[in-house]
Amino acid sequence: AQSVAQPEDQVNVAEGNPLTVKCTYSVSGNPYLFWYVQYPNRGLQFLLKYITGDNLVKGSYGFEAEFNKSQTSFHLKKPSALVSDSALYFCAVRDMISNFGNEKLTFGTGTRLTIIP
Amino acid sequence: KAGVTQTPRYLIKTRGQQVTLSCSPISGHRSVSWYQQTPGQGLQFLFEYFSETQRNKGNFPGRFSGRQFSNSRSEMNVSTLELGDSALYLCASSLLPATGTSTDTQYFGPGTRLTVL
Numbered sequence: 001a002q003s004v005a006q007p008e009d010q011v012n013v014a015e016g017n018p019l020t021v022k023c024t025y026s027v028s029g030n031p032y033l034f035w036y037v038q039y040p041n042r043g044l045q046f047l048l049k050y051i052t053g054d055n056l057v058k059g060s061y062g063f064e065a066e067f068n069k070s071q072t073s074f075h076l077k078k079p080s081a082l083v084s085d086s087a088l089y090f091c092a093v094r095d096m097i098s099n100f101g102n103e104k105l106t107f108g109t110g111t112r113l114t115i116i117p
Numbered sequence: 118k119a120g121v122t123q124t125p126r127y128l129i130k131t132r133g134q135q136v137t138l139s140c141s142p143i144s145g146h147r148s149v150s151w152y153q154q155t156p157g158q159g160l161q162f163l164f165e166y167f168s169e170t171q172r173n174k175g176n177f178p179g180r181f182s183g184r185q186f187s188n189s190r191s192e193m194n195v196s197t198l199e200l201g202d203s204a205l206y207l208c209a210s211s212l213l214p215a216t217g218t219s220t221d222t223q224y225f226g227p228g229t230r231l232t233v234l
Contacts, residue, residue: 032220043121043207043225051220090160104150104173105215105223107160 002027002095006108013081014116021076021111023091033074034092034105035065044090050074061085081115088112119144121210121226129232135196138229142189142210148172149191150215150223151183154205163206166191167214195231203233 003026013019025031032051036044048059055067065076076089091108122141130136142149151163162175166185183193189210195202209215209223 034222036225041227041230043123043227044209046222046224049220049222104162104165104175106162107152109159 002031002093002106004091004093004106004108006089006091006111008111009109010112010114012114012116015083016080019078019081019085019113019115021089021091021113023074023076023108024072025074025091025093026072027093027095029095031072031074032094033065033067035059035063035074035076036090036092036107038088038090038110040087047076047089083115083117086113086115121208121224123206123208123226123229125229126227127230127232129234130198131234132198132200134198135194136198136231138193138195138206138208138231140191140193140208140210140226142191142208143224146210146212146224147189148211148213148215148221148223149185149189150209150211151191151193152207152209153177154207154228155203160207163193165215172214198233200233203231205230 005024034049035047038044047063048057050057050067058064063078088110090110092105094105124139148167150165153161164174165172169185180196185191205228207228208226211221211223213221
């Protein structure tokens with residue numbers, strides 16, 4: 001079965017500093033990985049995804065994520081944090097080699113990112 | 118292009134009642150998935166519809182049901198509401214099926230906040 005873990009419930013970063021939100025995954029085959037962000041009283045907004053190819057994926061709002069197969073990780077990063085980046089971030093995974101029709105997107109529990117002015 | 122829309126945005130019901138939530142996908146998208154988001158359980162997959170057919174279903178009781186119309190709009194119904202059904206219900210649409218081996222991205226609506234008293 002596929003799974004995804006976000007080991008930190010809360011991450012605090014000073015404005016202007018680099019930020020990292022961690023995500024590790026477990027799949028049987030090759031992973032298909034997403035990051036989504038959720039602002040208060042809003043749905044999830046797509047940030048970026050990894051399917052195959054370059055391990056560094058660039059996404060919306062200056063975010064990027066690095067796929068590391070040996071460490072089964074897909075950490076979200078941004079070089080310089082903004083106060084407006086404060087939100088709830090979700091990592092999600094789908095196993096690309098699975099019983100057809102059974103696989104679905106599995107979400108992590110979310111990490112609340114707070115950028116301190 | 119308009120995003121995913123969900124109606125109503127907020128709903129208050131009492132135990133034992135039934136409720137119907139509506140989701141209109143992005144124009145041209147044929148897949149609609151439903152998720153339940155709660156503080157304790159996080160994001161949990163309910164079901165997916167593609168071309169009016171249910172493709173996949175999560176581990177929810179039969180009180181939770183859905184359907185999709187020929188214009189791809191989807192409705193989700195919960196009968197005999199329980200206090201534990203209080204949650205944010207999110208709808209997501211994609212061009213191709215969200216389950217299976219598709220690499221397509223799901224785009225989420227703002228959600229319907231259901232409170233059961």
